[in-house]
Amino acid sequence: xxxxxxxxxxxxxxxxxxxxxxxxxxxxxxxxxxxxxxxxxxxxxxxxxxxxxxxxxxxxxxxxxxxxxxxxxxxxxxxxxxxxxxxxxxxxxxxxxxxxxxxxxxxxxxxxxxxxxxxxxxxxxxxxxxxxxxxxxxxxxxxxxxxxxxxxxxxxxxxxxxxxxxxxxxxxxxxxxxxxxxxxxxxxxxxxxxxxxxxxxxxxxxxxxxxxxxxxxxxxxxxxxxxxxxxxxxxxxxxxxxxxxxxxxxxxxxxxxxxxxxxxxxxxxxxxxxxxxxxxxxxxxxxxxxxxxxxxxxxxxxxxxxxxxxxxxxxxxxxxxxxxxxxxxxxxxxxxxxxxxxxxxxxxxxxxxxxxxxxxxxxxxxxxxxxxx
Amino acid sequence: xxxxxxxxxxxxxxxxxxxxxxxxxxxxxxxxxxxxxxxxxxxxxxxxxxxxxxxxxxxxxxxxxxxxxxxxxxxxxxxxxxxxxxxxxxxxxxxxxxxxxxxxxxxxxxxxxxxxxxxxxxxxxxxxxxxxxxxxxxxxxxxxxxxxxxxxxxxxxxxxxxxxxxxxxxxxxxxxxxxxxxxxxxxxxxxxxxxxxxxxxxxxxxxxxxxxxxxxxxxxxxxxxxxxxxxxxxxxxxxxxxxxxxxxxxxxxxxxxxxxxxxxxxxxxxxxxxxxxxxxxxxxxxxxxxxxxxxxxxxxxxxxxxxxxxxxxxxxxxxxxxxxx
Amino acid sequence: xxxxxxxxxxxxxxxxxxxxxxxxxxxxxxxxxxxxxxxxxxxxxxxxxxxxxxxxxxxxxxxxxxxxxxxxxxxxxxxxxxxxxxxxxxxxxxxxxxxxxxxxxxxxxxxxxxxxxxxxxxxxxxxxxxxxxxxxxxxxxxxxxxxxxxxxxxxxxxxxxxxxxxxxxxxxxxxxxxxxxxxxxxxxxxxxxxxxxxxxxxxxxxxxxxxxxxxxxxxxxxxxxxxxxxxxxxxxxxxxxxxxxxx
Numbered sequence: 029x030x031x032x033x034x035x036x037x038x039x040x041x042x043x044x045x046x047x048x049x050x051x052x053x054x055x056x057x058x059x060x061x062x063x064x065x066x067x068x069x070x071x072x073x074x075x076x077x078x079x080x081x082x083x084x085x086x087x088x089x090x091x092x093x094x095x096x097x098x099x100x101x102x103x104x105x106x107x108x109x110x111x112x113x114x115x116x117x118x119x120x121x122x123x124x125x126x127x128x129x130x131x132x133x134x135x136x137x138x139x140x141x142x143x144x145x146x147x148x149x150x151x152x153x154x155x156x157x158x159x160x161x162x163x164x165x166x167x168x169x170x171x172x173x174x175x176x177x178x179x180x181x182x183x184x185x186x187x188x189x190x191x192x193x194x195x196x197x198x199x200x201x202x203x204x205x206x207x208x209x210x211x212x213x214x215x216x217x218x219x220x221x222x223x224x225x226x227x228x229x230x231x232x233x234x235x236x237x238x239x240x241x242x243x244x245x246x247x248x249x250x251x252x253x254x255x256x257x258x259x260x261x262x263x264x265x266x267x268x269x270x271x272x273x274x275x276x277x278x279x280x281x282x283x284x285x286x287x288x289x290x291x292x293x294x295x296x297x298x299x300x301x302x303x304x305x306x307x308x309x310x311x312x313x314x315x316x317x318x319x320x321x322x323x324x325x326x327x328x329x330x331x332x333x334x335x336x337x338x339x340x341x342x343x344x345x346x347x348x349x350x351x352x353x354x355x356x357x358x359x360x361x362x363x364x365x366x367x368x369x370x371x372x373x374x375x376x377x378x379x380x381x382x383x384x385x386x387x388x389x390x391x392x393x394x395x396x397x398x399x400x401x
Numbered sequence: 402x403x404x405x406x407x408x409x410x411x412x413x414x415x416x417x418x419x420x421x422x423x424x425x426x427x428x429x430x431x432x433x434x435x436x437x438x439x440x441x442x443x444x445x446x447x448x449x450x451x452x453x454x455x456x457x458x459x460x461x462x463x464x465x466x467x468x469x470x471x472x473x474x475x476x477x478x479x480x481x482x483x484x485x486x487x488x489x490x491x492x493x494x495x496x497x498x499x500x501x502x503x504x505x506x507x508x509x510x511x512x513x514x515x516x517x518x519x520x521x522x523x524x525x526x527x528x529x530x531x532x533x534x535x536x537x538x539x540x541x542x543x544x545x546x547x548x549x550x551x552x553x554x555x556x557x558x559x560x561x562x563x564x565x566x567x568x569x570x571x572x573x574x575x576x577x578x579x580x581x582x583x584x585x586x587x588x589x590x591x592x593x594x595x596x597x598x599x600x601x602x603x604x605x606x607x608x609x610x611x612x613x614x615x616x617x618x619x620x621x622x623x624x625x626x627x628x629x630x631x632x633x634x635x636x637x638x639x640x641x642x643x644x645x646x647x648x649x650x651x652x653x654x655x656x657x658x659x660x661x662x663x664x665x666x667x668x669x670x671x672x673x674x675x676x677x678x679x680x681x682x683x684x685x686x687x688x689x690x691x692x693x694x695x696x697x698x699x700x701x702x703x704x705x706x707x708x709x710x711x712x713x714x715x716x717x718x719x720x721x722x723x724x725x726x
Numbered sequence: 727x728x729x730x731x732x733x734x735x736x737x738x739x740x741x742x743x744x745x746x747x748x749x750x751x752x753x754x755x756x757x758x759x760x761x762x763x764x765x766x767x768x769x770x771x772x773x774x775x776x777x778x779x780x781x782x783x784x785x786x787x788x789x790x791x792x793x794x795x796x797x798x799x800x801x802x803x804x805x806x807x808x809x810x811x812x813x814x815x816x817x818x819x820x821x822x823x824x825x826x827x828x829x830x831x832x833x834x835x836x837x838x839x840x841x842x843x844x845x846x847x848x849x850x851x852x853x854x855x856x857x858x859x860x861x862x863x864x865x866x867x868x869x870x871x872x873x874x875x876x877x878x879x880x881x882x883x884x885x886x887x888x889x890x891x892x893x894x895x896x897x898x899x900x901x902x903x904x905x906x907x908x909x910x911x912x913x914x915x916x917x918x919x920x921x922x923x924x925x926x927x928x929x930x931x932x933x934x935x936x937x938x939x940x941x942x943x944x945x946x947x948x949x950x951x952x953x954x955x956x957x958x959x960x961x962x963x964x965x966x967x968x969x970x971x972x973x
Contacts, residue, residue, distance in 0.1 A: 034831020038820065045819040231487035235546075238451050238481045239504045439866050439893035536767060562893070565766035566923065566962055591893050594959075606895060635928065636907040674900055676927035676957070677946060718896050 048314055063326045066338050072158050078105040078116055080127045087133030091170055100162045117149050117192055118365040123159045124148040136183050143186040150194025151362040153202050155333050160189050193362050200273045205357035206330035208265055209350050213295045216258050217320055220299025221312040223250055228307055243392060251296045258292045278364030290377055291353050297384035304391040324350040352376050402465045404429045404554055404585035405450065410459035412445055419445040421608040427587055432580055434599035435589040442608040443589035444484060447558045451481045464553055480552030484559045486543040490532030494523055494542055497531050498549060505550030515582060516545040519575050537568030555586040562591065573598045593714040604717050611720035616713060623711035623719060628689060629678035632704040639679055642672040645695045646684065673718055680715060730757040732883055732915045733778065738787035740773050747773040749938035760910050762929030763919040766966060769935040771919055775886055780804045792883040808877035808885035812892050815873030818862040825861060826876055833880035847875050867898030874902065878909055887918040903928050923959035936966050
């Protein structure tokens with residue numbers, strides 16, 4: 029028994045003296061609680077919506093007033109025609125449009141039955157379901173108040189829900205863009221850092237440095253295959269999405285590929301930066317996972333909409349490349365938006381890429397570091 | 402112009418001083434050895450020479466070029482073989498050699514003549530993955546890769562460590578063969594016996610140079626006469642000798658005790674095990690015969706004592722002790 | 727060295743598939759003996775040692791370690807031996823004292839015994855100031871000496887040393903061997919492998935392995951006389967060179 033205890037004690041000491049195990053044991057659970065606790069909200073606040081009031085009567089005005097007053101919604105546009113809808117969705121400013129047909133009020137009071145069209149942004153299925161659910165609840169709430177006033181048949185408001193971009197509200201519309209984001213950054217950043225650090229670990233890096241090969245040749249040479257292979261990866265995923273799920277690319281394919289290339293470059297630059305900071309492959313993997321995969325998964329808007337998170341998470345996610353890329357991919361792939369819509373996000377990625385490239389160029393040493401032994 | 406010149410090199414890693422005011426010159430075409438154990442600073446010095454590190458203090462020139470300022474030019478003329486060989490384990494012998502030839506802007510064919518005596522021993526295995534070679538074969542491949550671009554100077558960091566005795570011998574024979582090409586070679590090794598194969602050597606320990614000279618002159622520098630004492634019971638012999646040499650009363654030596662810290666012998670005497678004998682130096686006024694009688698009296702009859710030529714290791718020990726006191 | 731045998735090996739064979747790593751090894755080791763095990767890498771030394779340590783079972787043959795049958799009770803063997811290897815000996819992120827106490831605990835020593843012995847050990851090695859130092863901060867020479875002391879801390883019957891003095895400076899190497907001698911004088915058998923041929927001379931008897939077989943086994947003096955060489959190194963090269971196909 030004593031032997032066993034002696035061994036257990038040693039294990040505790042190892043755990044407390046290694047920063048990596050400490051992070052996994054304590055840092056991760058804390059992070060997950062914070063994220064899941066706050067980020068995952070199944071309630072809605074201030075979701076942007078638009079209304080198209082073709083009825084212009086008291087009833088529609090009252091319902092719109094209720095929508096306005098509720099904390100769940102914020103009416104961003106009072107549309108006057110169907111024209112603005114597509115653009116508004118593409119720009120991502122609104123999550124749904126509520127459309128009241130002509131004679132809405134009349135039909136409701138006289139026939140006891142009227143339809144309201146709700147068109148939701150299906151590119152984010154989770155949000156879409158939430159939003160339409162809340163809207164329907166408000167409509168039902170309203171009709172129940174009406175019932176008390178009238179003595180004849182119970183009026184019913186029929187919500188006619190359509191999912192824009194994603195008619196069948198299929199979840200893979202959400203997943204495929206997210207998966208592309210995740211895989212690209214993982215492959216380009218993780219694999220790049222590992223391959224460079226491996227040379228360091230095996231000692232072959234020394235000989236390369238001493239050779240006539242210029243540092244940029246070494247880096248680009250290491251990184252080029254991954255660039256190429258990542259692109260192949262993307263194409264395969266897109267093809268699979270098309271053939272297996274029937275997921276199309278609504279926007280320009282060329283634009284999509286170009287954005288992917290940009291994103292891959294960014295991942296590669298991050299990978300090079302990581303590799304110049306660590307000496308062992310296992311550390312490279314650890315850091316890549318910790319700083320890239322987890323935040324990408326949880327804070328990029330891939331699974332949990334950023335709008336639902338407290339403001340601070342929103343700010344934090346701004347420094348995460350995946351957040352911007354998910355937006356770009358969704359817009360181009362599913363909403364069919366063009367560069368005009370996503371120029372802001374693209375610019376941010378370009379700036380990030382240049383920043384990381386400059387940083388890693390400075391850090392990559394032409395010689396072995398001081399701490400090397 | 403010396404092939405290698407180090408001027409007061411000091412290098413620190415944080416609070417640890419790896420090299421302490423090291424100055425050394427190596428002549429053109431010399432086979433120069435740096436002899437010292439692990440942690441002596443050999444790898445650090447060689448990395449500075451290979452332009453991979455900038456020394457904390459001091460400077461070094463190789464072939465007249467400064468290792469810090471002219472590193473780009475210098476890297477074309479250096480053949481570097483770091484410790485652990487640094488070959489690509491998942492590439493074949495052939496592929497490794499071709500790779501190194503290409504990045505140095507040459508082909509295997511161009512300088513094959515130079516590596517032929519070495520490479521042809523592993524050529525039958527040219528399609529084998531480097532990771533699956535024995536230590537001796539890796540050594541030969543690494544040397545070939547370092548030579549393939551016809552460098553003017555070879556920097557070999559512990560090329561014989563972890564390799565069996567036979568391969569070690571063969572390796573030094575290969576190096577001797579290279580000298581005729583006029584390539585300057587600096588080698589580091591922890592094996593003292595390999596020192597004899599060099600033109601000149603530097604003894605290095607704990608970042609300091611203990612001595613620089615030809616192996617022969619180093620051996621001659623041993624300050625006293627050295628004797629080898631032999632007896633079948635080696636441990637008892639060692640203890641008894643220490644006792645005898647340190648006790649004022651040689652006729653009645655005190656029995657030895659557990660020795661874990663070096664037992665202080667009076668200055669100018671020493672008793673160190675060396676293989677099948679114990680090398681001792683005699684205090685002034687003691688004759689070899691006195692030792693034998695003292696040993697007999699201590700219960701070890703039949704011991705023999707002969708004068709012996711000091712080796713590099715004897716000198717190393719002497720210099721180390723002097724440095725430590 | 728006494729006549730009592732602590733290791734008895736007779737016709738030991740170890741195969742990995744069709745590859746014969748140990749080919750009919752036969753030898754005995756006596757209590758308190760310092761037994762040297764020489765041979766090139768890949769000759770089969772490590773395989774044999776693993777079997778003697780109870781880490782691997784022989785394919786066939788008789789192997790008795792401290793009277794225990796290695797084929798049937800390898801676990802029992804582990805309690806009676808100590809082990810120190812070149813690649814790993816002490817935990818770098820634990821202190822000197824923590825390492826000692828850990829191994830003491832693993833080998834079932836009582837707390838009181840551990841603390842008295844620890845103090846004693848630190849004294850003898852002149853290590854008192856290093857009690858709370860992390861291993862990774864110690865220079866190599868000190869580490870090796872400490873590792874050995876820890877390996878025999880629990881008074882095993884036999885201690886196995888795998889290239890214990892590799893790369894260590896000449897002074898420390900000799901101090902290390904004095905520790906080995908002193909240990910053997912206490913009755914602990916020492917089984918050591920080394921690449922330093924002069925260290926072969928420090929052993930009572932030496933065996934040379936080549937390609938799975940024992941090609942020489944005797945006292946260093948007798949071996950030199952037999953092969954007509956001045957040193958064990960010459961002898962080694964003489965025996966192994968013609969047979970070395972893998973260059």
